[in-house]
Amino acid sequence: MGDNTLEEVLQSQDSVAQWFRTNGVDWEPYVFPDEYTHWIEEQRAVRETCAVVDQSYHMEVIRIEGPEAVDLLAYLGVNDFDRIRNEDPPQALDLLVCNPNGYVIGDNILFYVGENEFTLVGTETINNWIRYNAETGDFDARTEVLYHMFDDNDPPEFRFQIQGPNALDVMEEVVDGTLPDISFFEMDMIDIGGTETFALGHGMAAFPGLEIFGPYEAHDDVLDKILEVGQDYGIRQMGRHAYKTGKIGQGWFAFSVPAIYEHEDLKGYREWLGADSLEARLSLGGSFDSDDITDYYMTPMERAQSHLVDFDHNFVGKEALAEMIDDQRRERVTLVWDSDDVIDVFASLFREGKTNKFIDFPEIPNRWSTMHYDEIRKDGEVIGISKYPGYLYYEREFLSVSTVDTEHAEPGTEVTFVWGDDSGKPSVERHEPVEIRATVAETPYVRGGRESM
Template sequence: MGETTMTLDATRSLQDLIDANPDLITYFRNETQAPHSRNRPGPSPVPAEFTNWRDEQKAWRETAVLFDQSHHMPELFLKGPDALKLLMKLGINGFSTFGPGKAKQYIACNPQGQVIGESVLQYLAEDSFELVSGMHLQDWVHYNAICGDYDVTVTRDLQTSANTEGRTFFRFGMDGPNAETIFQSVVEGAAPDIKFFNTAKVRIAGCEVMALRHGMAGHKGVELSGPYADGDKVRAALLEAGREHGLKQAGRLAYFSTPSEGGWLAYPVPAVYTSPELRGFREWVSADSWAGKAQLSGSFVGQSIEDYYLTPYDMGLGRLVKFDHDFIGREALEALADAPQRRKVTLVWNKADVATIQGSLYQAETPYKYLEMPVASYGFPQADEVCDQNGNLVGMSGFTGYSGNEAEQLSIAVVDAAYAETGTQVTIVWGEPDGGTAKAQVEKHRQFKVRATVAQAPYALAVQQMKRSGIGKTAA
């Protein structure tokens, strides 16, 4: 049985919430406040901008950028002789070469092969692991550790907004063409050559720091973590070393615009609400969990919450599925392996249509849905209809944002395979039906049909080149 330092609110479970709201889609579209919503109380420790988001975006393409990830990402620590056994039972990934000092993009599915969530999994030491980000998945791992027959202990370190005791670790992400030069210069002694998704311990400003090779912008980026009390000293050393190399600190706006270029389909609707086998989990996890705070937005309105579920193949993560061990969802994924029906793509918005949307703000009639920059998505998650030239629904679009590096409005979509070829013309329905939902951040507006062109995901040339060269090959 697992132990934990986290206190769960057992007064109302996710199952209680579902029972009280049989029309779950309407509830999630109108009544919830997302975990990272801008209208949640309390200021963020990370400013929206340090300078301006335009220059901060350019920094990861032209020089180097420093992100402060210390506050928005929860962490889970798993220890004990059965820790790896538990992770293998839940994870679709392969583990044959997984060992201390390595990391992977960890995915877990329900028995139907639909994604519950993903996280960065780090193998810290024998029988010791860390999950970084991915609250939906962390809750699922926690539940199985507590309720399964596993000799493990669980410790949770929640994001700052939900953490009354303060964060345990700082976490900085540094990326861009000059990031490796800065890393080499700031490390005391000889800096190690770290392979992608591997870790090494280094010293910076007299502090022990864990370095994870992990790039989002097509370069040899690095994620640095250590005791929270050391964060200011490490940050100061990085900024000093990066001064001559154009290192810029980036705020929330630039950070949350990275998926548009990089093609990361983050936080899909967790596939936990309907599976009969997951009822025990729904009765265990709080209604106040992230699964209970989904905030659906956009023009797509499903008939069932299952219409929003995705498989690893839909998300472009089929390469991570390894059928060399028994795991939850294996049978369903084996059946889907040879015939995935959807693919992840980038949609490049027609610039004239974008201008029309923005221009409607200066007209007398009700404007089209406001297209905020650099991140235009207004829910958690966003799902806009993607249609063919005849108006037939062929997919869902989300993570809409502006890339100054590409001078394009981009979104990440999952579309039917027949419409996934580069150059295919589709239409995105921008804005919610009936003038908008009751979400506080949604103004009264009109819908607009945006012409879009299908492109690769990731769209950014630098990221595509990185993946072709093998530098950014995601660890399985």
């Protein structure tokens, strides 16, 4: 009989970390085109003119509702919920959840959309944790999966991001009436062609923009109006290449290993998760290689999310985080890859002998793994992890969002990282690992006022 739960899968493996390293990618969460025109022009649009990305299809959406829904969320989330408790919707929150040891399970965007009603949008690894606790905990709260990216049905809502220096000019013409002034991560309601629409203040490539969502029936009409108005402002639709690489300049850590695999208190959760769950099918890639799955975990501090932690309420992981928060050992940085070394990796394809690991343009993650971890070195010692790499045309640089030991986090510090993968996956070609030089830089790396290339 095969394994039925995540816990059974884990018990059948000598090392869960090594098992994940040998796993290939058997799912593809980004169900929109790689590019609509060309990824370079789409990258440039978000920095120079305006871009719109259709986020309606590639993220799971769950509803949490009930008299104690906010109590459930506050028990699991490290965040401050006072505003949600005391002010009216709509509101948004970057919901960050940790395990009892203070390591991150993940973060998704929580939308407070009505009395005792929330939607949580993003990666299912966080949504599953919420659902499990709603089912097994002592809270008067219910959850429902409204949409999953592999569903055959349409999502309940359209979701568009409109970004770039001309984004708000476009939206001023798109909305019925006057566009309200919506600050970053604040929310308001707007009407578009008579459709009541939620609007979240957002940003990409250091320019303000909006994320809007409303009833899916209006998807085509709303998108058509945005594109029609946007023609005069140089708008482009953004495919996944430009969308995913935009997060690198922002310094967002995408999809790190959820910290659920070894803690005894989470055994019930692992028995609740199926053997076919995303948590049971992770694929680790990159040069960092450890037998201990906890070496792939991250803290809120090294993800630059300590500002989200509110110790004025009880939540899972509070005691552990209280001990760790003032003892920060690593911090988030951007690595700027040495251009000559990158060029030399490509040059290896035109020389006799072994070649180096091919570098995909413009984005690397999810090509042969769902989670990328490269080993960063200084004077021969491992000092951190290069986590999320990609190329930004408007910077003319390869970058990676990374975490390094605090003593090496000063901008300008010169380091190296190992480019290669010896996991033996069929999707990894034969290659010679190589050290690439890099310079530590601040994060976010892309900031307002910088000229586009």
